[in-house]
Amino acid sequence: QAQAQAPAVNDAQAWVLLCGGLVGPIFLAVYFALGPMARPYINWMFWVGLFITAVDVLVALALTNQGVKAAAKHDHLTRQGLLVLARTTGIADTAWFVNDQQMIKVNLHIDVPGQPGFDVQETMASSPTRMQILNAHTLVALVEPGTTNYEIDWDASALIAGVVPAQFTIDEDHSTYDLTGQSGPLMQILQVLHAHRIPLSATIDIRSNPGVRQQVMEIVRRAGAAPPARDVITAAPAGNTVTAPLPLTVSQRLQQLETLHVTGAITEAEYSAKRREILADL
Numbered sequence: 540q541a542q543a544q545a546p547a548v549n550d551a552q553a554w555v556l557l558c559g560g561l562v563g564p565i566f567l568a569v570y571f572a573l574g575p576m577a578r579p580y581i582n583w584m585f586w587v588g589l590f591i592t593a594v595d596v597l598v599a600l601a602l603t604n605q606g607v608k609a610a611a612k613h614d615h616l617t618r619q620g621l622l623v624l625a626r627t628t629g630i631a632d633t634a635w636f637v638n639d640q641q642m643i644k645v646n647l648h649i650d651v652p653g654q655p656g657f658d659v660q661e662t663m664a665s666s667p668t669r670m671q672i673l674n675a676h677t678l679v680a681l682v683e684p685g686t687t688n689y690e691i692d693w694d695a696s697a698l699i700a701g702v703v704p705a706q707f708t709i710d711e712d713h714s715t716y717d718l719t720g721q722s723g724p725l726m727q728i729l730q731v732l733h734a735h736r737i738p739l740s741a742t743i744d745i746r747s748n749p750g751v752r753q754q755v756m757e758i759v760r761r762a763g764a765a766p767p768a769r770d771v772i773t774a775a776p777a778g779n780t781v782t783a784p785l786p787l788t789v790s791q792r793l794q795q796l797e798t799l800h801v802t803g804a805i806t807e808a809e810y811s812a813k814r815r816e817i818l819a820d821l
Contacts, residue, residue, distance in 0.1 A: 563592030620681035625649040640664040675700035716763040724762035
């Protein structure tokens with residue numbers, strides 16, 4: 540996330556420097572270039588150029604400070620934070636647009652094991668990828684224990700939501716396991732990686748870390764050992780064939796449970812009990 544935030548800050552700084560950083564010095568250069576004879580008529584250019592240059596420097600410093608604070612927060616949460624789940628409880632549109640993308644307000648409930656959860660609201664751009672993640676109703680967050688200091692991990696959230704593929708190749712099995720969209724085992728794998736300070740990236744090679752590799756392999760094999768869903772054909776009168784509905788996967792059952800909980804169809808206690816029951820099937 541720190542790497543994702545830094546380019547945004549640099550882009551903002553470049554825009555400020557381009558607009559203000561050029562205009563201010565141009566005004567000052569013109570003022571001094573025209574000489575003493577013209578200065579009584581263009582005295583305003585000196586003060587306007589000086590003001591724009593000063594504002595530009597202050598804004599650039601503020602953006603730099605913001606980027607430094609964001610990077611420091613990310614590093615702190617990476618070292619001290621817990622990797623937990625956050626549930627989308629509501630999404631509301633706003634009247635603001637940034638780069639042709641509407642800004643939205645997202646209400647979240649962040650669950651912290653062994654501690655009371657807390658509710659927060661995030662304002663963000665409604666990019667297509669981000670909306671795909673939000674529509675899955677489950678995000679991944681880093682939370683500092685005992686506080687409400689948190690950060691959404693969008694890369695991990697995309698993995699949990701099934702927006703990006705999650706494939707694991709185990710050489711000993713000569714197999715590649717596809718866990719795309721299986722939030723339960725994927726969250727377990729993410730927690731193992733986080734506990735060993737292994738950053739999430741497009742491709743992760745853990746062959747050099749036998750302990751982590753063994754834990755991840757066990758999770759992948761357990762998830763991959765679940766029997767594949769098959770069509771069940773039952774007899775029907777008059778020679779007709781009836782196809783029974785396919786059994787739901789664990790991720791689909793969790794998704795249905797999240798929907799029931801968000802809409803208020805079940806209580807918090809019912810939600811927690813059913814969620815434990817579903818995860819126990821992994």
